[in-house]
Amino acid sequence: MKMKIGAVAVVLTIVSLGRSEASAKSSLWVYTSIYKEFIRPIEIAFEEENPTVDVQVYQAGSEKLQAKFEAELLAKRPMADVIMSSDPFWTYGLSQRDLIIPLKSGKKYETNYYSMMVMIVHKSVETSKRPKGFSDLTKGEFSGQIQMGSPLESGTTFSTVAYLSRKYGWDYFKALSKNRIGSSGGNSAVIQKVESGEKKIGIVLLENALASIKRGSPIEVIYPEDGSIPIPSMQVVTKTSGQRDVAEKFASFVMTPKVQEMLRKGYMYSVRKEVPPPEGARALTEITKNTTPWTDQNIEEVWKEGQKIKQNFSEIVLE
């Protein structure tokens, strides 16, 4: 009997530990893949303008953000009010699954900034021996020297693979595989491989590259001649949000020049034309001259073909 009481006591203690304290302010949950260092000022600025709102942020890479939100959906208790993810296909999928509501702009989802996928090179590599565009990476002279993330692990790498496979076909990846391209982890892993000199060339997000250069990393950015790859970050308000007005207000706030300027400081490209490019980066129009822009149609196609793209990549590059 004593033991049974003990068992019940253990369970009750844990449950009582779990009770969260009620707050006088209303909580707005924002799930975002914007780095903590840059989302924090946005959170503070919004709270200053809306003192009755307590913004709670869950920050993680788009993949973990996705896993957490899907787990909440399985539990039938989604927490997020606003989602800002750098995986445009998953965000698009949310709209197709009827999990979001239209924003004030009338759109179901909207791009709030752009990340750009570019190439980096170790600074010890002579300028004449550097690739000029993504298409150059299939040349034999770069064999064994290239590193990219894995589309099975990183949302932005998945977007890159989706883009390049549509632009150059899967033969391009067969050639990369023949060139012994390394593929694992996400952007951080790529930077580490290149800055340590283990690999000479990397495919990586510009914002990560610029931040690393500022910290003294021995890498340099190559803006591909065949066009940098835009990774649009999309924001949505969830259908299950208990405070849609505040959530919509937050989404609108992110689009203001003030917040767009904050995002620029995080090395991201603003969607507002009047906001200049990030410090140390070239103008968006310049680096996307040869870029094929994402459209709603091809976002939908990639969303539908997601598994097939990962499978093809696995078979060609990872096995």
Added chain:
Amino acid sequence: MILLIPLLIFFWFPIGELLSHVSWAQVEEVILSSSFTKALLQTFWSGGLGALLSVVVATYFAHFFAQAEWRGQRLQRLLLLIPYLIPNFVLASAYVLSWNPATGVLGAHLPLPFALYSLSGLSFVFGVAHVPVAFLLVEDRIKKMDPALFEAARLSGASSFQTLRKIELPLLMPSLVSGFALCFALNISAFAIPAWIGAPERVFTLTYKIYQTLQMGGVEGMTKAPVIALVLFLISLPSFVINGWIQRREQKFVTVGAKPSAKGGSSLLSRRSFVIFQICFWSSQLVFWMLPFAAQILSTLVPPGCLQLEGLACLSEVTLRSYRYVLFELSETQVAIVTSLIYGGVAALTIVLISLTALNVGSTKVQRLRFLDWIFAIPLATPGAVLALAMIVTYSGKYGINLYNTAAIAVVAYILKHTSLCFQPLKNGYLNISPTLFEAGRVFGATKSQVWTQIKLPILRSEIVGGFFLVLIPILGELTMSIFLTSPGFRTIGTVIFDLQDYADHASAGALSVLLMLMILFLNELARWISRGRVGY
């Protein structure tokens, strides 16, 4: 019941909930894919070879540490345990820095006899990481052996080999098998080492497949991951079955005295074998962790990539920028240290209490203890990410209990995942005590609780303290579960390191890892100082 009910509620129910979303077609899709079979074999081999290496190295060293005394022994013992104090991902990244095929800073002067990015490399790093776990189990066992047995064998004319084969090995067997099973379970459920060492050359393990499935698999991935986790558990079963079989004979070899046998072994160990031991010890420790970790520390003091590009010449550019940043500029660090210590301490203390309760429940009945061993080992072999997501799905209020976004959900997950690490050494120590001692206590009128407080607990003191540290250390640097279970006000050192790593600030991530290790060493010394040497390593 006291143990099974919470385990049922907090482990089996969440895992079952996650598995309930799996369709048979998904199971077939996962299991029949060629990449799965390959990953399964690679998991099995790397986990097994790594565990074997850990047990062999640990046994050799434990033999000397338990049977001899020399000046500086405690320091050497502490050094031997350091790979366990270093979070796995720091150890793995130190190996990459030191021995990556292109710019490994140690590769030219001290090449490894195999490629780092290979199955052999993966097994080696697994082996190094878990030598301390096997060592603690085996050393304790040897300490409790009576040296008179060995002396008697020698006097009867037995050779060293015969003594080893006929006396020492049979006595050690339960601990060797326990050590192997524990290391194997830790190896196959590890994530950081396969991610750093295996993935670059496509040596994927099942935990890595789970990670990939969860990362980019959407809702389908979430239901496929527990299927792989289930397979992972199934391959850990044979080692636990053999462990159970060996331990059926456990009570044949017990300590009758209340105190461990006095060290009389120094006379048994020849000067020559001691010198060989010292050479093996220092050379192995240099390769296992001292040199790689020194390179890792150096890399946190110089600009990124400098060490690989300029070697020791970059010492002229030494800066404490990373340490200054994580200690004084990054506000999350202090919160994370306090949070990790408080909740890690609560979890570790609860685990010790659970383990003692389990011993009380199991009493001296080996069958019961073996069963408890099994049920604690299952969560250990379950990948942290799967456990964390299962807890989110189940304890977000769907079934009336809402732990989500509170520290409690993480504490429960830590307890579930790490109980086996504490229970194993405690159980081994407990079974090593002769039941006649307890009977004698009862005969002289001691109550059940008096037998516990005056006989069992004093004898088990070192296992209890060891068990506490054995679980506190991995909890302090825990990452795979914490990343999903963080909530406002709950940030751990592991998640802050992960964030820094994710933002490609490797120097700061390395600096915080070094500080974490120093903190663990400080706690250990503090414990020893307060207890006048009775507590801590």
